[in-house]
Amino acid sequence: MRNITKYGIFLFGVLSLLTLSVLVLSNPSNENTELENSSNEPIDFGICIDFIPYTHEELKDNSDTIVMGTVKEKLPPRWNTADGKKPNKLLNKIEYPDDIIYTDIVISVDEYLKNPLSSRELIVRVTGGTVGDFSMTTDADPLFNTSEKVLLYLSKDESSSTGNIGPEHFIVTDFYRGKYTLTEDGKAITPDETVTLEELLNAINQTNNNTNETEASDNKETANKETANVETADKQEEFGSTIESNKIPFTSFFWLLLALLGAVSIVRRRQQ
Structure with a gap:
């Protein structure tokens, strides 16, 4: 016993x-x-966004304004919190698009090609940037360089995560597909295509009165948003299961x- x-x-x-x-x-x-973060290397939050590329006509129809101009300045990245600092959360609780780092790009406008505004400068907001020891990147948002000549298809930022933060601003329509880098030899370039600036301007100036094409564009935009949401949900689930x-x-x-x-x-x- x-x-x-x-x-x-x-x-x-x-x-x-x-x-x-x-x-x-x-x-x-x-x-x-x-x-x-106790290490010297920044913690990177990579976001994969699946989307359907628009045609030139769809880019035009789904944009609130279109501009040609120059990248004047890249403002310091911020978290979408009240003070712009990192959220008080565990790593496995960070969720896109509720918690993001964004960067504002100041564009000096040379010409409005659709719905001209009174301002000669405007702000374009993209997801991504580094704040302290934390970095966020996406495979869809465009990259900007200071002094870069660009043609931009822009939409109002109506997202719940950044739409009401800071001054009035825009986002690039259809992610990187809506940002063209203009070269001195008359080319307009995205990661997916290279066209002449003349061809691009002709596409913008054409008037599309085809109702069926407009409806098809609306359907594609809806499918694009739904696909992006599904992809985001998959990424969040995968990230959480790894931690647990x-x-x-x-x-x-x-x-x-x-x-x-x-x-x-x-x-x-x-x-x-």
Whole structure:
């Protein structure tokens, strides 16, 4: 009987230590309640956005304004929080598009090609940038360089994550497909195509009165948004499951020891 008691006390002690270890490892204070990074390398949040490229006519029809101009300035990136700083969240709680880093681009407008505005400067907002030790990138938003000559298809920012933050601004229609880099030899370039500026201006100036084509454009825009939402949901689910899976081995080992304790008790009783 004394031996059984000793075995029980020993196994109970081991079990208690393992339980304490699991609690310590799963304590949010050890995973950093706020986003913290102890390494020298920035933590990168990569966002994959699936979208359907528009034609030139669809770009024109779905844009609130179209401009030619020069990239005057890139403002410092900010989180979409009230103070522009990192959110007070665990890493596995960061969710796109609720939590994003954005960068505002100041464009000096040379010419309005659709719906001219009174201002000779406007702000274009893109997702991505580095704030402190945290960096966010997408495979869809366009990149801008200071002094770059551009032709931009722009839409009002109506997103819940950045639409009401800061001054009036626009987003690029259809992601990088709506931003053309203009070269000195008369070319207009995106990652997907190279056309002449003359061809692009002709496409913008053409009037599209075909109702069926307009309806098809609206349907494609809806499908584009739905596809992007599905892709985002998949990424969020994958990111969350990666973080949580690190705790599964400890839980399994806990139940294994519990089963071992029960088995020892049963064996000792039979020996009596």
